[in-house]
Amino acid sequence: MKFPKDFFLGAASASYQVEGAWNEDGKGVSNWDVFTKIPGKTFEGTNGDVAVDHYHRYKEDVKLMAEMGLDSYRFSVSWPRIIPDGDGEINQKGIEFYNNLIDECLKYGIVPFVTLYHWDMPEVLEKAGGWTNKKTVDAFVKYAKACFEAFGDRVKRWITFNETIVFCSNGYLSGAHPPGITGDVKKYFQATHNVFTAHARSVIEYKKLKQYGEIGITHVFSPAFSVDDKEENKAAAYHANQYEITWYYDPILKGKYPEYVIKNIEKQGFLPDWTDEELNTLREAAPLNDFIGLNYYQPQRVIKNHDTGEKIERTRENSTGAPGNASFDGFYRTVKMDDKTYTKWGWEISPESLILGLEKLKEQYGDIKIYITENGLGDQDPIIEDEILDMPRIKFIEAHLRAIKEAISRGINLKGYYAWSVIDLLSWLNGYKKQYGFIYVDHKHNLDRKKKLSFYWYKKVIEERGKNI
Ligand code: NOJ
Numbered sequence: 001m002k003f004p005k006d007f008f009l010g011a012a013s014a015s016y017q018v019e020g021a022w023n024e025d026g027k028g029v030s031n032w033d034v035f036t037k038i039p040g041k042t043f044e045g046t047n048g049d050v051a052v053d054h055y056h057r058y059k060e061d062v063k064l065m066a067e068m069g070l071d072s073y074r075f076s077v078s079w080p081r082i083i084p085d086g087d088g089e090i091n092q093k094g095i096e097f098y099n100n101l102i103d104e105c106l107k108y109g110i111v112p113f114v115t116l117y118h119w120d121m122p123e124v125l126e127k128a129g130g131w132t133n134k135k136t137v138d139a140f141v142k143y144a145k146a147c148f149e150a151f152g153d154r155v156k157r158w159i160t161f162n163e164t165i166v167f168c169s170n171g172y173l174s175g176a177h178p179p180g181i182t183g184d185v186k187k188y189f190q191a192t193h194n195v196f197t198a199h200a201r202s203v204i205e206y207k208k209l210k211q212y213g214e215i216g217i218t219h220v221f222s223p224a225f226s227v228d229d230k231e232e233n234k235a236a237a238y239h240a241n242q243y244e245i246t247w248y249y250d251p252i253l254k255g256k257y258p259e260y261v262i263k264n265i266e267k268q269g270f271l272p273d274w275t276d277e278e279l280n281t282l283r284e285a286a287p288l289n290d291f292i293g294l295n296y297y298q299p300q301r302v303i304k305n306h307d308t309g310e311k312i313e314r315t316r317e318n319s320t321g322a323p324g325n326a327s328f329d330g331f332y333r334t335v336k337m338d339d340k341t342y343t344k345w346g347w348e349i350s351p352e353s354l355i356l357g358l359e360k361l362k363e364q365y366g367d368i369k370i371y372i373t374e375n376g377l378g379d380q381d382p383i384i385e386d387e388i389l390d391m392p393r394i395k396f397i398e399a400h401l402r403a404i405k406e407a408i409s410r411g412i413n414l415k416g417y418y419a420w421s422v423i424d425l426l427s428w429l430n431g432y433k434k435q436y437g438f439i440y441v442d443h444k445h446n447l448d449r450k451k452k453l454s455f456y457w458y459k460k461v462i463e464e465r466g467k468n469i
Helices: 031-035 054-068 092-107 123-127 134-151 164-172 185-208 231-253 259-268 276-288 351-365 391-409 453-463
Strands: 008-012 072-076 111-117 157-162 214-220 224-226 291-295 300-304 332-334 369-374 414-420 439-442 448-451
Touching (some): 008 111, 072 157, 092 111, 123 134, 164 231, 185 231, 214 369, 231 259, 391 453
Parallel strands (some): 008 072, 157 214, 214 291, 224 300
């Protein structure tokens, strides 16, 4: 089987991780510009001031993408570049940068797939409460509209938010991301609700404009599986999926929140403060979603957590995505299993779980169109005589593309695959020591770009439409 012509084989990035130019051409300060400068927050104090300088080198980068043959490039717009103070005037220089980037993609026939929020928010809004403040919702809708109006003639695929669970849980539970708050469960749930409302309102606005494109959201997809058949562990997996999948997917795709979570958090006093109007908006927007984007890296293996006395604390070191933590409510624990394989960062490698997860997703949400908006291997790539021989990445992506073929043959409505990432970029907390890209960036020599082995491999895969996968 080949990947169909209308299936995108692409790759992705995010503004803060690649652009740099943090204070150029009228860009406002973002929450990440501030957060990364607080001592101890990131590995060796790395930040995105320069990142990989995509802002100045986008032409060179897009040319490489074209050489690779990418069908599509997923990138994000930096909100503070467009509306520096979050809610005021539009910065024309910011619009100009993305116009140029979009036009450069189109010049080579690369379809731009645009994320509106990949975590960098104007600092002014963060200071005023960020996602816990409903004014941020209004500001976001205004920003989203500004983007649709400026770019919508050429951009026909939009993602509102990237990985709400990650920026909300790290923002308000572990404190590993801005605003760096720990253990505030009430704020965590409020932030998620405000994001879902912002998504729903933006979807409605987009459809009103009749630009005839697609809009959706990108969520983490880490389905939880019980380690065995014990009832208590199966209940743990159910709980994990309700809190980490259903809580996130239901309000978007069904327009309502799951009863199981509502009942629990109501008892605990964590129910968000929501209005009937907001709940109606969720309901109204749900059928307007054109797709769901999934970032799939690994599944979760879970057991019932019995160490209930333990203080559940996450730090930068233990919130890196590797198993071994108790959930924030102490109900379950993720574990590493002897019979599974793991990356150097302790993430499980399991293309089979992607297929199983997709089948469950279909049971819950039907035939909604799906894009895998991220998937890839974080590694310290071997460099031998100046060549970057990233065989493990090739193997990883190949296995996942094979799983995607299998899922398509089982009737899953998959329409695209975006490898993370197109180019080596800044890890939010880990600097540059973990690489994901097809293109290497030489931090010792002027940020020079160099093609990795995987670059040539992916080019061939795209040329052959995956025939030999
Ligand atoms: C998902 C995030 O969207 C992306 O920004 C991050 O770099 C990757 N995961 C890898 O951790």
